[in-house]
Amino acid sequence: LLVGDFPVGYAGELHPKVVEAMGLPKRTVAMELDLDAVPVVENRPAPPMSPYPPVLMDVALVVDESVPAASVEKALRSGAGARLEDVTLFDIYTGEQIGDGKRSLAFKLRFRDPERTLSSEEAVELRDAAVAAAAEEFGATLRA
Structure with missing residues (x-):
């Protein structure tokens, strides 16, 4: 080791x-x-917990099979901005419903504002901005 x-x-x-x-x-x-030889990791304080609840939204995007999921995630993060707290890929689907050479990538988006509770409308706007960035960069479309 x-x-x-x-x-x-x-x-x-x-x-x-x-x-x-x-x-x-x-x-x-x-x-x-040899535990003495294993480097000790510096303790870092955890970020403070927000008193405001997150808004969780799922989005399934259809992209070319050649597009890496990590690249789509990066586009979603860039489009949504700072209030996008986390993105998790939870499903990859290919099949007749999607079409040849395409695949569906499903992501869970977690939005949170550090100073207040986000409204549903604000979360939808953030999601739409994230999807627009993926659409612009990769031609992603929302899966029906």
Whole structure:
């Protein structure tokens, strides 16, 4: 096991004779880790929790099969702006309903304003802006 180029431990399957002699299950794996050699990650405070609720919206976009989902996600983020708190890809669909050379990417969008509760209308506007950015960049259309 390496951290960068520095070894911090070893792992591997035990020899069958060792496993048998010790009465262990077949294909037992052993590991040694030098915890002193593992870098300590600096503690960072978590961002403050917002007292305002998020607005969750799902959107399914039809794009060419060659368009990476990560690129569509990036376009959604850029189009929606700072109040888009998170984007999660939760489904990829291909089939007759979509058409040849196309696929549907379904994303969950989580919007939140840090200073107030978003209205449904505001969330729809943010979603539409996100979809418009994906449409402009990749020709994405909303799946019916």
